[in-house]
Amino acid sequence: MKVTPLDLRQQKFKTVMRGYDRAEVEGFLNETAEDYEQALREADRLRDDLTRLQSSLDEHREGERNLRNTLLTAQRLADEIRNNAEAEGKRLIREAEGRSDLTISKAQSRLDEVQREIDGLRLKRRDVENSLESTISTLRNALEFVREQDQKERDEKILLHRPRPVEAQPVVPVRVLDELKVAEA
Numbered sequence: 001m002k003v004t005p006l007d008l009r010q011q012k013f014k015t016v017m018r019g020y021d022r023a024e025v026e027g028f029l030n031e032t033a034e035d036y037e038q039a040l041r042e043a044d045r046l047r048d049d050l051t052r053l054q055s056s057l058d059e060h061r062e063g064e065r066n067l068r069n070t071l072l073t074a075q076r077l078a079d080e081i082r083n084n085a086e087a088e089g090k091r092l093i094r095e096a097e098g099r100s101d102l103t104i105s106k107a108q109s110r111l112d113e114v115q116r117e118i119d120g121l122r123l124k125r126r127d128v129e130n131s132l133e134s135t136i137s138t139l140r141n142a143l144e145f146v147r148e149q150d151q152k153e154r155d156e157k158i159l160l161h162r163p164r165p166v167e168a169q170p171v172v173p174v175r176v177l178d179e180l181k182v183a184e185a
Helices: 005-010 022-161 174-184
Strands: none
Touching: 005 022
16 A cells, blocks of 8 residues: 555544543644655655766667777778779779789890891991991902003003114013013002
């Protein structure tokens, strides 16, 4: 049975001889009713506070749970992104190494080809130089031969036009004169 403050105020006791002082009992009951009423109000306020705090606590727990789930999801996502980035980086490095090997191979092939071309051009240059030297030598010999022929013709013309001395001089063939000139030179 639940007793309320109003029950305490309205409570009536039987009167007996030699009983308690009625005013004192009623005063005590009124004080008790007021204290009880205040205690009930305080209990209601505390229940309301408890309900409000319990609700707040539930919200905080839900927020913590959401935050924990979010952090776990973020961690998993970060791990996944890092793993994907590492895999992509390794793939890019492999591709770059493959392209660099191919480029180096092509460059080496081109270098070998250019070196062969240079060697071929050097051989052609030597051939051209030898050919030019041979042509120059042939032309020099031909020029010397032509000069010699011109000189012989001039010498013969001079001998023909030269007055003959009175004394008899031995006649030296032109060929002998040419040999002397060559020997003098």
